[in-house]
Amino acid sequence: GAGVSQSPRYKVAKRGQDVALRCDPISGHVSLFWYQQALGQGPEFLTYFQNEAQLDKSGLPSDRFFAERPEGSVSTLKIQRTQQEDSAVYLCASSVEGNTIYFGEGSWLTVV
């Protein structure tokens, strides 16, 4: 596609519910990133994929967070047993190695 596409754009989850956020990167982009942006803060790194390989998951805040990119294209960020502190915008980005990173518009998660 023309840009990075994320869905859903908005999600309200009850505490304890599992959520799945989808990212469709720009076609041909090898690198894929997930970031978490809390209200009033800058984006914080969660995880990085090169094709289907998850090379860095050091930013995932707990074992309730899980990301996958099984075919090296679409990626899913899953959050199990959501907590209120998980409320944030989840940004996906993709790039060609060593080049500009392009961001999607984000998935806005509110946990109530």
Place this chain on the structure above:
Amino acid sequence: AQSVTQLDSHVSVSEGTPVLLRCNYSSSYSPSLFWYVQHPNKGLQLLLKYTSAATLVKGINGFEAEFKKSETSFHLTKPSAHMSDAAEYFCVVSDGYQKVTFGIGTKLQVIP
């Protein structure tokens, strides 16, 4: 290791006056530097990037930034602010691969 410091969390200017958003970086290699803009409820849009070519970089919407290695700075400027420039601006440093670090952001207010 790398880091980014955005020196002002909020900047307020009058419409038609110059804009200066300050950014200092720290990096143990030759970094790539970016400025992104985020309008309310929107994703991150690339304004401009520096990747070791010309030190004065021109971006979209009349913005430009100058890379000064001796001062480890990459300040963003615009000669004349428009109302539509009101947004949050992020300075970003990258090692060109997977390590990408965001500043905390600067909120730009434009007063009519």
